[in-house]
Amino acid sequence: MKKLxxxxxxxxxxxxxxxxxxxxxxxxxxxxxxxxxxxxxxxxKVALVSGGGSGHEPAHGGYVGPGMLDAAxxxxxxxxxxxxxxxxxxxxxxxPEGVLCIVKNYTGDVMNFEMAIDMAKDDDINCDYxxxxxxxxxxxxxxxxxxxxxxGTVLVHKLAGAKAEEGASLAAVKRIAExxxxxxxxxxxxxxxxxxxxxxxxxxxxGDDEMEIGIGIHGEPGTHREKLQTAxxxxxxxxxxILDDIDYKGSEVVLLVxxxxxxxxxxxxxxxxxxxxxxxxxxxxxxxxMVGNYMTSIEMAGFxxxxxxxxxxxxxxxxxxxxxxxIHK
Numbered sequence: 221m222k223k224l225x226x227x228x229x230x231x232x233x234x235x236x237x238x239x240x241x242x243x244x245x246x247x248x249x250x251x252x253x254x255x256x257x258x259x260x261x262x263x264x265k266v267a268l269v270s271g272g273g274s275g276h277e278p279a280h281g282g283y284v285g286p287g288m289l290d291a292a293x294x295x296x297x298x299x300x301x302x303x304x305x306x307x308x309x310x311x312x313x314x315x316p317e318g319v320l321c322i323v324k325n326y327t328g329d330v331m332n333f334e335m336a337i338d339m340a341k342d343d344d345i346n347c348d349y350x351x352x353x354x355x356x357x358x359x360x361x362x363x364x365x366x367x368x369x370x371x372g373t374v375l376v377h378k379l380a381g382a383k384a385e386e387g388a389s390l391a392a393v394k395r396i397a398e399x400x401x402x403x404x405x406x407x408x409x410x411x412x413x414x415x416x417x418x419x420x421x422x423x424x425x426x427g428d429d430e431m432e433i434g435i436g437i438h439g440e441p442g443t444h445r446e447k448l449q450t451a452x453x454x455x456x457x458x459x460x461x462i463l464d465d466i467d468y469k470g471s472e473v474v475l476l477v478x479x480x481x482x483x484x485x486x487x488x489x490x491x492x493x494x495x496x497x498x499x500x501x502x503x504x505x506x507x508x509x510m511v512g513n514y515m516t517s518i519e520m521a522g523f524x525x526x527x528x529x530x531x532x533x534x535x536x537x538x539x540x541x542x543x544x545x546x547i548h549k
Contacts, residue, residue, distance in 0.1 A: 281294060287544070319348075321349035325367060325369040403466070407461045410442070475526070
């Protein structure tokens with residue numbers, strides 16, 4: 221295993237400290253675990269909390285800031301943070317307007333966030349949550365019951381965060397989060413696995429001429445393995461799966477071409493070149509495109525495609541300002 225780390229035991233804490241030091245004007249770290257919060261605590265508006273296992277950078281700490289999250293909780297690599305850590309984040313950002321937690325649909329994340337929310341309610345904190353399940357690859361997996369929450373989570377952070385900045389009620393912010401979840405779908409693939417530092421070996425193996433279709437974001441295998449194809453052929457296969465799930469024809473969408481951690485921008489732009497033309501051919505209008513690493517799987521080589529259906533309300537929220545380490549609008 222070759223990694224630019226000091227020791228597997230210190231990866232998460234040192235990563236979080238490095239993130240905070242990259243934006244000391246914006247971020248700070250709580251003492252109660254690897255929790256990133258806004259330096260200027262939001263008052264009088266709904267606060268947003270998200271998180272999960274480390275290894276998905278810039279998610280989730282990279283999305284803390286005005287217009288997006290108020291706190292992000294990082295567990296060990298690919299492992300949910302504890303309920304106590306999540307509760308500490310909720311308690312720190314809580315105000316009378318309430319707290320909305322945005323949770324990816326993985327069993328550990330859902331269980332621990334639900335426990336933390338129950339703890340918050342016991343302390344009279346107005347708290348609610350939504351579960352993101354945008355992955356069309358599998359209905360159930362090793363990590364979850366139902367569809368997994370993957371790169372579409374970033375867009376839920378953005379739109380719900382914008383609604384919260386408007387001063388909307390907790391119920392209204394939750395409605396926007398759920399509306400975004402209903403219209404967002406993702407499908408991913410990999411040409412090489414990732415290595416969890418504590419494990420020291422890849423999560424799965426692929427031959428030089430193989431690729432894995434339908435991977436998640438925890439280094440888990442996908443739905444099936446195929447011979448490696450061209451970028452255009454792979455992108456078409458992923459898009460067809462998404463378009464079979466939601467009929468985006470006639471819709472305006474946000475397109476997210478997401479790298480899994482080790483895919484060069486050169487290759488992501490090649491993929492985007494085809495995807496733009498293919499969606500136009502299918503009658504789908506791309507309003508805005510995001511290309512880069514937004515929800516990764518450490519150093520996995522591969523990519524995912526995400527489509528979010530827009531209407532006037534969601535478009536305005538997508539366009540609203542945001543200032544975070546990973547997204548600035």
